[in-house]
Each structure stands twice: as C-alpha cells, then as structure tokens.
Amino acid sequence: xxxxxxxxxxxxxxxxGKLLDERQINWVAPDSAAMLxxxxxxxxxxxxxxxPDQVINLAAFAAGSQHAVVEAENHKxxxxxxxxxxxxxxxxxxxxxxxxxxxxxxxxxxxGDKKLAYNEQDLPKPLGTYGQTALAAEQAIASTxxxxxxxxxxWLFGRNQDEVLxxxxxxxxxxxxxxxxxxxxxxxxxxxxxxxxxxxxCQQVDCNADVWGIYHYAALxxxxxxxxxxxxxxxxxxxxxxxxxxxxxLTINLSRSEPPQIANATLATKKIFETFGIKPRxxxxxxxxxxxxxxxxxxxx
Numbered sequence: 001x002x003x004x005x006x007x008x009x010x011x012x013x014x015x016x017g018k019l020l021d022e023r024q025i026n027w028v029a030p031d032s033a034a035m036l037x038x039x040x041x042x043x044x045x046x047x048x049x050x051x052p053d054q055v056i057n058l059a060a061f062a063a064g065s066q067h068a069v070v071e072a073e074n075h076k077x078x079x080x081x082x083x084x085x086x087x088x089x090x091x092x093x094x095x096x097x098x099x100x101x102x103x104x105x106x107x108x109x110x111x112g113d114k115k116l117a118y119n120e121q122d123l124p125k126p127l128g129t130y131g132q133t134a135l136a137a138e139q140a141i142a143s144t145x146x147x148x149x150x151x152x153x154x155w156l157f158g159r160n161q162d163e164v165l166x167x168x169x170x171x172x173x174x175x176x177x178x179x180x181x182x183x184x185x186x187x188x189x190x191x192x193x194x195x196x197x198x199x200x201x202c203q204q205v206d207c208n209a210d211v212w213g214i215y216h217y218a219a220l221x222x223x224x225x226x227x228x229x230x231x232x233x234x235x236x237x238x239x240x241x242x243x244x245x246x247x248x249x250l251t252i253n254l255s256r257s258e259p260p261q262i263a264n265a266t267l268a269t270k271k272i273f274e275t276f277g278i279k280p281r282x283x284x285x286x287x288x289x290x291x292x293x294x295x296x297x298x299x300x301x
Contacts, residue, residue: 219283
C-alpha cells in the first residue's frame with residue numbers, strides 16, 4: 001500500500017506520518033506549493049507522478065490551527081480555494097485515475113441546534129464560512145468520485161494544535177483564576193487518535209472493502225467546554241505552581257456560542273464502529289501527556 005497525503009504538515013498529518021513510518025507503510029507528501037487549486041494541471045501532475053494506491057486529503061484552510069473556524073470569516077476566498085476547489089480537483093484526478101480518496105471534514109457542517117450527538121443522517125446546516133466550505137467540499141467529492149470516504153472529526157487538539165488550550169491557561173493566570181469559555185458541548189479528539197482511525201480506514205480500503213460514504217469520529221466522553229477546561233487546569237496544576245495556587249479560585253465565565261461557533265459539535269460514532277470496527281478512545285490521557293510536554297520542553301518537569 002502506497003499513500004499520498006495532502007496536508008501532511010498539519011497536526012493530523014504529522015501524527016499519521018509517524019504511524020505509517022512505525023508500520024513501515026510507504027507514503028509520500030507533495031510540497032504544498034505544488035498543489036495549486038488555481039492550476040489544475042499541477043494537481044493532476046502531483047497525483048499521477050506519485051501513483052499512490054490511495055489519496056488522503058488533510059488539506060484545509062489553516063489546517064492544524066484551532067482558530068481556523070473563526071479565522072475563515074476574514075479569509076473567505078482563501079478558505080473556499082483550499083477547502084472546496086482544491087478538494088474538488090483532487091477528487092476529479094482520483095476519479096480519472098481510479099484511486100480511492102479519503103477526505104477529512106468537520107462537525108461544523110452542522111448548525112449545533114440538536115440536543116443529541118449528530119449522526120451521518122442528520123441534515124447539515126453550517127453557520128459559518130468554514131462549515132459552509134467543508135460541506136461544499138463534501139458535496140463536490142461525493143458527486144465526483146464514487147470511491148470516497150469522508151471522515152467528519154470532533155474538536156481536534158494535540159502537539160502544535162493547542163493554541164486555544166494555551167490561551168485558556170494564560171487567561172487563567174492573568175485573570176487571577178478567571179477564564180471565559182463558550183457555552184457549548186463538544187467532543188475533544190486527540191490528533192494522534194484521529195491518525196489511528198484514518199490508518200485503520202486506509203487498511204480496510206486496501207482490502208477492497210466497499211465502504212464508501214460519510215463517517216463520524218470523535219473520542220469518547222463529549223462534554224461541555226467548561227468541564228474540559230476544568231480538567232485542563234487540573235493537569236496543568238500538576239506542573240505549574242502558578243496554576244496550582246489558583247485551583248481554589250477557579251472561576252469559569254460562560255459566553256454564548258455565536259456563529260461561526262456552534263453550541264453542539266458532538267458526533268455519534270456508531271456507523272464507523274459498525275463498518276470498520278473502530279472503537280472510540282478516551283481523550284484524557286492525550287491531554288495529560290500534552291500538558292506535561294509543555295512543561296518538559298520548558299525544563300519544568
């Protein structure tokens with residue numbers, strides 16, 4: 001099996017690359033400068049020359065940034081170019097060459113007004129540019145190539161994809177224990193966990209499984225953002241005396257989730273389990289290791 005990973009420099013891409021190297025699976029990653037949505041021939045040339053068995057598209061606007069959903073509102077043209085036009089080009093080339101395509105999408109294709117976790121049959125209703133372009137990409141891929149798998153993922157965090165987590169702790173220390181979060185429910189999902197899921201999908205596609213379509217994946221135990229921040233603070237307090245001193249003074253202020261953020265970004269994972277046998281894993285251990293790595297890098301642990 002040979003994989004072509006577009007967007008391999010994103011957080012998920014880096015983790016997937018590590019997994020593939022560990023398993024000694026052949027993969028290549030094109031230079032992002034060679035994948036130009038404005039130049040269809042460049043996209044076709046990259047994929048044709050790589051001659052992969054599968055293409056994994058992880059490219060997205062501000063891929064690897066936890067601020068992408070918000071930043072997209074100020075960069076709508078660029079967001080559409082990367083999220084929609086490039087994805088559609090990749091799908092066209094893959095269809096022409098009969099190469100299966102795996103594409104990473106997001107829970108932000110939904111409007112967030114459902115009480116329960118979203119499943120694959122729920123009607124998308126994106127509130128912002130990022131979600132709208134993600135949905136447009138899904139539709140373009142589905143109408144272009146039969147051999148496609150779209151994975152909508154939960155709220156991603158991990159090494160080099162942790163700006164929001166770090167912001168919460170800085171705000172906590174500057175505000176003497178006070179931090180403001182969105183009033184929303186979400187499904188924290190470690191990027192290394194999602195990489196595991198994508199690899200499992202690739203391996204079954206390699207076995208010629210007829211499993212095309214849309215799937216949801218998020219780690220176990222969705223929760224309110226305020227509850228996640230409480231857990232983050234507890235882990236940080238194990239390494240940071242300044243945070244530890246504020247534990248008894250922790251005050252979490254709730255701010256209403258305004259578009260493009262959504263009040264409910266949780267995803268049901270029944271379909272991906274029943275189809276691929278992929279079980280969701282908890283996120284707590286990954287968060288604890290991530291926090292520890294911050295202080296270890298500083299020489300504090």
